Amino acid sequence: MARILLVDDEQSxxxxxxxxxxxxxxxxxxxxSGERALELLRTTPFDLILSDIRMNGMSGAxxxxxxxxxxxxxxxxxxTAFALEDVVRGALRNGVFAVLPKPFDVEHMSRTVxxxxxxxxxxxxxxQEEQARATADALRKIGLRVEAxxxxxxxxxxxxxxxIDICIVDLVMxGMSGAxxxxxxxxxxxxxxxxVVSDYAVPELMQRAAANGAFACLRKPIAADExxxxxxxxxxxxxxx
Amino acid sequence: MESRxxxxxxxxxxxxxxxxSRLFSILLGAQWVxxxxxxxxxxxxxxxGLASATHVHIYAAVFLGGAITSLPLFLxxxxxxxxxxxxxxxxxxxxWSALLIHLTGGRIETHFHVFGSLAFLAFYRDWxxxxxxxxVVASDHLLRGIFWPESVYGIADPAWWRFLEHAAWVVFEDVxxxxxxxRGIEEMRxxxxxxxxxxxxxxxxxxxxxxxxxxxxxxxxxxxxASVGHELRNPLTAIRNAHAYISKRVMKSDAASDAxxxxxxxxxxxxxxxxxxxxxxxxxFARERxxxxxxCPVRPLIEEAFSIVTGRDGVSLINEVPVDLPVPAxxxxxxxxxxxxxxxxxxxxxxAGRAGTxxxxxxxxxxxWRIGVADDGAGIDPELHAKIFEPLFTTKSKGTGLGLxxxxxxxxxxxxxxxxxxxxxRGTRFEIELPAQTPSAAAA
Numbered sequence: 001m002a003r004i005l006l007v008d009d010e011q012s013x014x015x016x017x018x019x020x021x022x023x024x025x026x027x028x029x030x031x032x033s034g035e036r037a038l039e040l041l042r043t044t045p046f047d048l049i050l051s052d053i054r055m056n057g058m059s060g061a062x063x064x065x066x067x068x069x070x071x072x073x074x075x076x077x078x079x080t081a082f083a084l085e086d087v088v089r090g091a092l093r094n095g096v097f098a099v100l101p102k103p104f105d106v107e108h109m110s111r112t113v114x115x116x117x118x119x120x121x122x123x124x125x126x127x128q129e130e131q132a133r134a135t136a137d138a139l140r141k142i143g144l145r146v147e148a149x150x151x152x153x154x155x156x157x158x159x160x161x162x163x164i165d166i167c168i169v170d171l172v173m174x175g176m177s178g179a180x181x182x183x184x185x186x187x188x189x190x191x192x193x194x195x196v197v198s199d200y201a202v203p204e205l206m207q208r209a210a211a212n213g214a215f216a217c218l219r220k221p222i223a224a225d226e227x228x229x230x231x232x233x234x235x236x237x238x239x240x241x
Numbered sequence: 242m243e244s245r246x247x248x249x250x251x252x253x254x255x256x257x258x259x260x261x262s263r264l265f266s267i268l269l270g271a272q273w274v275x276x277x278x279x280x281x282x283x284x285x286x287x288x289x290g291l292a293s294a295t296h297v298h299i300y301a302a303v304f305l306g307g308a309i310t311s312l313p314l315f316l317x318x319x320x321x322x323x324x325x326x327x328x329x330x331x332x333x334x335x336x337w338s339a340l341l342i343h344l345t346g347g348r349i350e351t352h353f354h355v356f357g358s359l360a361f362l363a364f365y366r367d368w369x370x371x372x373x374x375x376x377v378v379a380s381d382h383l384l385r386g387i388f389w390p391e392s393v394y395g396i397a398d399p400a401w402w403r404f405l406e407h408a409a410w411v412v413f414e415d416v417x418x419x420x421x422x423x424r425g426i427e428e429m430r431x432x433x434x435x436x437x438x439x440x441x442x443x444x445x446x447x448x449x450x451x452x453x454x455x456x457x458x459x460x461x462x463x464x465x466x467a468s469v470g471h472e473l474r475n476p477l478t479a480i481r482n483a484h485a486y487i488s489k490r491v492m493k494s495d496a497a498s499d500a501x502x503x504x505x506x507x508x509x510x511x512x513x514x515x516x517x518x519x520x521x522x523x524x525x526f527a528r529e530r531x532x533x534x535x536x537c538p539v540r541p542l543i544e545e546a547f548s549i550v551t552g553r554d555g556v557s558l559i560n561e562v563p564v565d566l567p568v569p570a571x572x573x574x575x576x577x578x579x580x581x582x583x584x585x586x587x588x589x590x591x592x593a594g595r596a597g598t599x600x601x602x603x604x605x606x607x608x609x610w611r612i613g614v615a616d617d618g619a620g621i622d623p624e625l626h627a628k629i630f631e632p633l634f635t636t637k638s639k640g641t642g643l644g645l646x647x648x649x650x651x652x653x654x655x656x657x658x659x660x661x662x663x664x665x666x667r668g669t670r671f672e673i674e675l676p677a678q679t680p681s682a683a684a685a
Contacts, residue, residue: 010475010479012476012479013475013478013479013482016479016482016483016486017482019482019483019486020482020485020486023486023489023490081471081474081475081478082471082474083467083471083524083528083530085530085531102474102475102477102478103474103477103478103481103513103517104478104481105481106481106482106485106486107485201568203538203565203566203567203568204564204565206536206538206568207538207540207541207564207565207566207568210537210538210540210541210542211538211540211541211544216535216573217535217536217537217538217568218535218536219535219536
């Protein structure tokens with residue numbers, strides 16, 4: 001059974017959220033502060049940390065940084081009711097799994113939690129192997145699980161049996177283009193979110209990728225932390241209202 | 242501006258006519274009394290040859306003077322601003338001069354009454370009054386000079402050109418006075434113009450002040466709304482969590498057979514959702530979210546917006562954005578919100594029960610994107626065009642009045658402008674203009 005560390009200084013929010021997660025069959029350990037959460041992290045194994053950002057004392061963002069040092073393998077999902085743009089952006093760029101804006105839909109929250117529990121990887125697809133590897137290394141350094149591959153068709157095969165939830169694909173590739181990868185992915189694995197990147201202005205391919213549900217289009221060169229931010233945004237994407 | 246100047250000048254002129262007429266009404270009355278006194282005191286002595294208890298001049302002063310005075314006096318009191326009044330006063334003053342000159346036996350000093358009267362008449366600043374008066378006094382001198390010279394010159398055989406000499410002096414004064422009239426009017430006009438300018442400046446100042454006050458008030462309200470909105474989110478999340486838990490438990494229990502319980506659970510969820518939307522609208526409006534500009538194809542974005550909009554039976558949504566439209570850099574989340582609000586607005590512009598179409602188009606024009614959202618709904622009253630982007634303005638019974646205000650603020654952050662064309666009963670078209678982007682920002 002997955003064990004979740006739930007951190008929030010607002011009791012009403014914490015107990016109601018815990019009840020819902022328990023209803024989903026998870027084991028929840030509650031902490032009313034970041035400090036208390038760190039104590040628990042030292043003594044108890046957890047599969048996921050779910051924390052509010054704004055708390056008295058240690059903030060959720062701070063807790064995330066400390067937990068990253070202490071238990072880098074545990075995914076962290078943050079929640080926020082406040083527009084703390086800089087804090088949120090900092091966390092997203094630093095490898096947080098997702099940030100959920102409150103008030104969230106309970107279904108959406110538990111879906112994100114379940115997704116994080118699988119500790120899914122990001123797949124980087126680029127025909128230039130060098131570049132694919134460099135991107136993967138940079139993202140790994142931030143704390144993401146990443147795999148890299150240089151061929152579209154091979155990427156599709158790989159995604160069939162690996163725990164991958166995000167596919168970062170180059171639009172312009174020999175053989176199968178990025179747009180085609182996105183199109184096929186939509187049919188076979190709709191649960192995988194595509195992010196397309198490109199060196200060139202290719203409106204037709206971008207258009208095709210976006211029409212097939214690509215989460216974002218990015219122009220190279222892209223800083224690794226910005227890419228990490230987009231990945232986390234895709235993972236925390238709220239159900240459309 | 243010009244017309245206001247004219248109005249003001251007109252107003253000043255009428256004011257001047259009224260004041261001058263009032264002065265003349267006093268003068269005319271006083272002249273009459275003076276004329277009678279003059280007849281009583283002076284005339285019998287001057288005309289001592291025919292001594293009598295009541296000299297004919299006294300009758301002349303009373304009745305002739307009364308005849309001359311009554312009409313202008315009546316007019317100055319009842320129609321002080323009319324031109325007829327001024328002309329009649331001009332004639333009467335000259336007739337009074339003639340009568341007084343006659344009563345004093347043609348004394349040359351009494352002729353000064355003519356000059357004094359002309360100066361007084363110049364108060365009207367109307368050259369026509371002076372012209373009429375001049376004609377009257379010249380005719381009087383000419384005719385009396387011929388038939389009764391003693392009455393006007395005090396001697397029995399003046400030279401035939403004597404009236405010309407008098408008339409020449411009168412004309413001399415007229416020239417000065419007419420010049421003064423025109424200059425007076427010119428001064429009045431320049432004062433009127435200055436005042437009109439002052440009024441205009443003042444009105445602008447007033448308007449600016451109102452805008453500033455309003456903006457400040459809105460900023461304060463926005464801040465308050467944002468902080469209230471934020472504070473409400475935590476409790477609302479707790480309520481939502483609790484509701485989700487209770488719903489699941491109840492639906493698995495016996496209570497699920499009670500129709501009302503099920504109905505109310507659904508109602509709770511909808512209302513919580515509605516609260517959430519109001520808060521989101523408030524925060525969208527009040528919060529300065531930084532833009533995350535990334536290449537964003539427009540056509541798929543419209544499709545996304547269509548899927549979010551709450552549709553209505555009979556209203557079809559048509560995406561006519563060309564597939565090969567160059568890709569702009571946009572903040573996807575915020576721009577989608579703009580489109581959702583506009584499209585939702587268009588859907589709701591359809592009169593209830595009527596079918597309709599909402600059409601989204603896009604085109605490139607001189608490096609700029611033009612995105613149009615058009616409906617064939619009820620249209621917007623022209624008087625409301627300026628107001629619809631203002632926060633808290635709504636024509637709907639259920640609405641925060643923030644939808645289009647959010648559109649306006651988000652577009653402003655994107656550097657976009659929005660315009661609208663609308664015809665009541667025919668429909669409305671909003672057009673967003675996205676400025677040209679540097680190649681590094683845009684994808685195409």
